[in-house]
Amino acid sequence: LEAWIRAIERKGQGIFYGPPGTGKTYSAQKIANHLISGSDGFTELVQFHPAYSYEDFIQGIRPQSQNGELRYPLVPGRFLEFCNKAESRQGICVLIIDEINRANLASVFGELLYLLEYREQKIPLAGSNQLFSIPKNVRIIGTMNTADRSIALVDQAFRRRFAFIRLYPNYEILRRYHETTDFPVNGLIKVIEQINNAIADPNYSLGISFFLLETIAEEIEDIWRREIEPYLEEYFFDQRDKLDQFRWDTIKLKIKN
Numbered sequence: 001l002e003a004w005i006r007a008i009e010r011k012g013q014g015i016f017y018g019p020p021g022t023g024k025t026y027s028a029q030k031i032a033n034h035l036i037s038g039s040d041g042f043t044e045l046v047q048f049h050p051a052y053s054y055e056d057f058i059q060g061i062r063p064q065s066q067n068g069e070l071r072y073p074l075v076p077g078r079f080l081e082f083c084n085k086a087e088s089r090q091g092i093c094v095l096i097i098d099e100i101n102r103a104n105l106a107s108v109f110g111e112l113l114y115l116l117e118y119r120e121q122k123i124p125l126a127g128s129n130q131l132f133s134i135p136k137n138v139r140i141i142g143t144m145n146t147a148d149r150s151i152a153l154v155d156q157a158f159r160r161r162f163a164f165i166r167l168y169p170n171y172e173i174l175r176r177y178h179e180t181t182d183f184p185v186n187g188l189i190k191v192i193e194q195i196n197n198a199i200a201d202p203n204y205s206l207g208i209s210f211f212l213l214e215t216i217a218e219e220i221e222d223i224w225r226r227e228i229e230p231y232l233e234e235y236f237f238d239q240r241d242k243l244d245q246f247r248w249d250t251i252k253l254k255i256k257n
Helices: 002-011 024-036 078-086 105-109 112-117 149-153 171-177 185-199 216-235 240-245 248-256
Strands: 013-018 043-047 059-061 064-066 069-071 074-076 093-098 138-145 163-166
Touching: 002 013, 002 024, 002 138, 002 163, 013 024, 024 043, 024 093, 024 138, 074 078, 078 093, 078 138, 105 112, 171 185, 185 216, 185 240, 185 248, 216 248, 240 248
Parallel strands: 013 138, 013 163, 043 093, 093 138
Antiparallel strands: 059 074, 064 069
């Protein structure tokens, strides 16, 4: 945890990346809460998606009706609003961007990419020429799902401005969690390991967060059929023999023993 914090503080921004179910968003929130603890700082979360734009994030023209007339004022986006709020605080303020790679990052960040590297400088924003700099107390933490093919579109200019922290399935966390539930977790872990060996690609590994439930004994079959099998169906879509090895009816006795 300390190494992650040092990396984010050194760069000013970091990204947790890994396959589904490895706790990327949880880790981002945990780090954010640590950074703001004991101060007047705050944390906010925004989720990117393919339609997310520069106008949503930085600033853009938004049609508004005033006294029956249609006006087109320049309205600050989510990040500008966040920075304006952070300027009035002394403590660290953290913006979490969930699924950051799902948006067109070069388009969404625009000239902000320059400011991520040169925090002490001010540059005019496109469309308004308003001078802007990122407050010194602002940190950005993103999450990336490596099973999403859009991660390949993240260019080097963006990558070098962030500290990248890879997360893997941590079976020890699963063991510790179920010490109080009495669920026979070793059988489940063996099956997850077999699945990940069959996948043979760390970017698509099956994570553990699907199974961090106190009621796992009652819900494991439903989780497997409705969450795990659909994920495996997508990965093994042309390898029916491998998929059939991990159907619920095939592995249920291995998990419960």
